[in-house]
Amino acid sequence: MQNGNKPLLSVCNLKTYFFQDEGTVKAVDGATFDVYPGKTLGIVGESGCGKSVTAQSILRIIESPGRIVEGEIVLRRANDSEVELTKLHPDSKEMRDIRGAEIGLVFQEPMTSFSPVHTVGAQIIEAIQLHMSVNKAEARQRGIEALRSVGIPKPERRIDEYAFELSGGLRQRAMIAVALSCDPRLLIADEPTTALDVTTQAQILDLLRDLQKQRGMAIMLITHNLGVIAEMADDVVVMYLGRVVEEGSVDDIFHSPKHPYTKALLQSIPSIETESRTKLPTITGSIPHPYNRPSGCPFYPRCPQFIAGVCDKTEPMLQIVNERQKVSCFLYQK
Ligand SMILES: Nc1ncnc2c1ncn2[C@@H]1O[C@H](COP(=O)(O)OP(=O)(O)OP(=O)(O)O)[C@@H](O)[C@H]1O
Ligand SMILES: [Mg+2]
Numbered sequence: 001m002q003n004g005n006k007p008l009l010s011v012c013n014l015k016t017y018f019f020q021d022e023g024t025v026k027a028v029d030g031a032t033f034d035v036y037p038g039k040t041l042g043i044v045g046e047s048g049c050g051k052s053v054t055a056q057s058i059l060r061i062i063e064s065p066g067r068i069v070e071g072e073i074v075l076r077r078a079n080d081s082e083v084e085l086t087k088l089h090p091d092s093k094e095m096r097d098i099r100g101a102e103i104g105l106v107f108q109e110p111m112t113s114f115s116p117v118h119t120v121g122a123q124i125i126e127a128i129q130l131h132m133s134v135n136k137a138e139a140r141q142r143g144i145e146a147l148r149s150v151g152i153p154k155p156e157r158r159i160d161e162y163a164f165e166l167s168g169g170l171r172q173r174a175m176i177a178v179a180l181s182c183d184p185r186l187l188i189a190d191e192p193t194t195a196l197d198v199t200t201q202a203q204i205l206d207l208l209r210d211l212q213k214q215r216g217m218a219i220m221l222i223t224h225n226l227g228v229i230a231e232m233a234d235d236v237v238v239m240y241l242g243r244v245v246e247e248g249s250v251d252d253i254f255h256s257p258k259h260p261y262t263k264a265l266l267q268s269i270p271s272i273e274t275e276s277r278t279k280l281p282t283i284t285g286s287i288p289h290p291y292n293r294p295s296g297c298p299f300y301p302r303c304p305q306f307i308a309g310v311c312d313k314t315e316p317m318l319q320i321v322n323e324r325q326k327v328s329c330f331l332y333q334k
Pocket of ligand 2: 051052053190
């Protein structure tokens with residue numbers, strides 16, 4: 001609960017593993033968090049910590065040999081009923097309706113998400129007709145409006161172009177238009193600006209913020225860029241090796257981080273106050289290979305505050321620090 005609001009999406013103890021001949025990759029290993037209506041939840045963590053697989057699990061688009069092995073993903077619908085997404089078949093009508101119409105997805109590389117042999121318009125029209133009973137002409141009109149709403153100039157002409165004819169920024173806008181064409185209540189944006197230059201990145205973030213204000217939708221924003229999180233998020237989830245190690249409001253995370261991993265992530269952001277000759281602090285050690293997760297706290301081999309005999313023995317649980325903030329670390333275990 002947050003200000004009496006019920007979560008739009010609740011992920012509880014989610015475990016998604018990839019079963020390979022060489023071993024099992026525990027991509028997501030007990031992740032728990034909530035997304036609130038109209039708010040932006042930032043999900044941050046180093047490469048490989050399970051951010052994208054978490055998003056794919058929610059949308060039920062995990063690639064084989066991946067599988068959700070445990071946990072619950074509860075989506076609250078517009079009529080206040082709840083649906084447990086892990087119970088639905090990925091190809092069921094209900095899941096297909098949820099994907100697109102209730103939860104939209106935007107990801108990093110719009111070039112690969114658009115077909116090279118169909119126009120942008122054909123793909124928007126298809127997405128709209130999949131979820132709404134409108135004829136082709138109406139869908140096309142909606143598509144043009146969708147392109148206009150994301151700031152694409154001359155949308156009535158652009159709609160007949162191919163993705164490769166658009167610049168990177170326009171392509172990302174077109175992808176947002178597709179994701180929003182059916183008015184989802186939750187937008188999952190997985191590294192939406194990583195492939196873009198900084199100016200275009202700022203424009204796309206502004207656009208997402210404006211669209212969120214107009215539509216009141218929730219955004220789950222996945223990024224490894226803490227600057228983007230600081231600018232966009234209301235709440236933050238910090239992931240490490242498939243687990244949530246800390247969560248809190250954006251103020252908690254930036255001004256009063258608790259977990260040694262969160263602190264290390266924050267120290268690795270370049271600051272304008274850092275003298276140009278001082279070396280950037282980096283997090284010592286590297287992420288363990290996903291087949292060889294350490295026992296105990298997954299961060300202990302890299303942790304400057306590691307307590308021998310404690311951190312390497314049992315896994316810490318998420319502890320409540322204050323109203324919004326939780327941390328999974330023995331330093332805060334009561
Ligand atoms: N299709 C797959 N088959 C096998 N392993 C996979 C597959 N997809 C992801 N993984 C593994 O799952 C783990 C989590 O990957 P994920 O893509 O969620 O990381 P991420 O946090 O999104 O990283 P990045 O910041 O690089 O996008 C990684 O170890 C990755 O190698
Ligand atoms: Mg990813």
